[in-house]
Amino acid sequence: MFSRRLFLAACGAKAAARSPVILLRSGWQTVNIGDIAHTPGVLQILSREIPEARAILWSNALDLGVREMLNRHFPELRIVSGEPNDPQVREAFDRADFLLHGSGPSLVARTHVDAWRAQTGKPYGVFGTTIQKEAEAAGAAFSADLRTSLNGASLVYTRETRSLQNLRDEKLDGPAIGFAPDGTFGLDIRDDQRAEQFLSANGLDKGGFLAVIPRLRYTPYHKFRQVTRTKEEIDRREAVNRRWEKDDAAKLREAITAWVRQTKRRVLLCPEMTYEVEILRPLLFDPLPADVKSSVAIREKYWLTDEAASVYRRAAGVLSCECHSPILAASQGTPCAYVHQPEDGIKGQMW
Numbered sequence: 001m002f003s004r005r006l007f008l009a010a011c012g013a014k015a016a017a018r019s020p021v022i023l024l025r026s027g028w029q030t031v032n033i034g035d036i037a038h039t040p041g042v043l044q045i046l047s048r049e050i051p052e053a054r055a056i057l058w059s060n061a062l063d064l065g066v067r068e069m070l071n072r073h074f075p076e077l078r079i080v081s082g083e084p085n086d087p088q089v090r091e092a093f094d095r096a097d098f099l100l101h102g103s104g105p106s107l108v109a110r111t112h113v114d115a116w117r118a119q120t121g122k123p124y125g126v127f128g129t130t131i132q133k134e135a136e137a138a139g140a141a142f143s144a145d146l147r148t149s150l151n152g153a154s155l156v157y158t159r160e161t162r163s164l165q166n167l168r169d170e171k172l173d174g175p176a177i178g179f180a181p182d183g184t185f186g187l188d189i190r191d192d193q194r195a196e197q198f199l200s201a202n203g204l205d206k207g208g209f210l211a212v213i214p215r216l217r218y219t220p221y222h223k224f225r226q227v228t229r230t231k232e233e234i235d236r237r238e239a240v241n242r243r244w245e246k247d248d249a250a251k252l253r254e255a256i257t258a259w260v261r262q263t264k265r266r267v268l269l270c271p272e273m274t275y276e277v278e279i280l281r282p283l284l285f286d287p288l289p290a291d292v293k294s295s296v297a298i299r300e301k302y303w304l305t306d307e308a309a310s311v312y313r314r315a316a317g318v319l320s321c322e323c324h325s326p327i328l329a330a331s332q333g334t335p336c337a338y339v340h341q342p343e344d345g346i347k348g349q350m351w
Helices: 004-011 033-049 066-073 087-095 110-120 144-151 161-170 192-201 231-263 274-278 280-285 305-314 324-331 342-350
Strands: 021-025 054-058 078-080 098-101 124-129 155-158 176-179 209-213 266-269 296-298 317-320 336-338
Touching (some): 021 110, 033 305, 033 324, 066 078, 066 305, 078 087, 110 124, 110 144, 155 161, 161 176, 161 342, 192 305, 209 231, 209 324, 274 280, 305 324
Parallel strands (some): 124 155, 209 266
16 A cells, blocks of 8 residues: 555655645546546545645646545645646645556556656655556566656556566666555545435435446547547447447446346446446446336436545445446445456556
């Protein structure tokens, strides 16, 4: 887990003698409640483990109500956005003693970490992150740029042991290397009022329903934002999605049907990502047997992490093909199951 002693040592005696300032680089996208969850989860871990430290959040993913959500739960938190040369980010560079790259599927903000190192010379670290080789194959290695960024860190904690082994294979001699769970495991923010209103409107009793979250094998990012992938790669991913979407959904429907018929309790179909709102009906609800449909509610709109956490807290269980909804459930003490798809990569080994 996160080492308070190691962190304070990395900050240096001068910073450790007062209230050290951590610049948390986190927030990768807002179309996924799991990616949103990384930020408050890590903020709460830092607050618990290093209570004397003050945090500044550096995030460029604050739309869809995320900034407002963070302001509600962290009213004293200072948030900066932009690139390393923007005035508010430069000011944060001056004030902070340590930069911490938050949980994510990779060293997402590597160029920002490199800018911090070049402009400040101050220490930095990586928390609860997947670190993959250029290709997950025998003999594969990190790119030269990634190796340089990691080797200059004071500490690198990965969120699963496959990544930890990748670091060991590289024989880095700079950072302290270890394991720390994905930051979402540390999350404890909720929107109980919205959750209660939603559950009441959909006839879902506390502890009386199963939440089910689907996923396509590849997230169709090209449908809602610009991507750098070639048309051939997009076509290949779409073909994989078409090949597996019915089989994958059929397995979830089998679980839904068994749950309803055997427990006589209800089911909530809900999204972890924005695009999943559109597949809840055609892939999961519409093909269900008639006697099961009457016990199934659908979340027709995307939601934010705090409301989702409150709903999962009130569920009997969470069954998900996405990896972060079960983590949100676990953080709230709710039984959960993660159905890992191979296309979701080594991050599935978090479980």
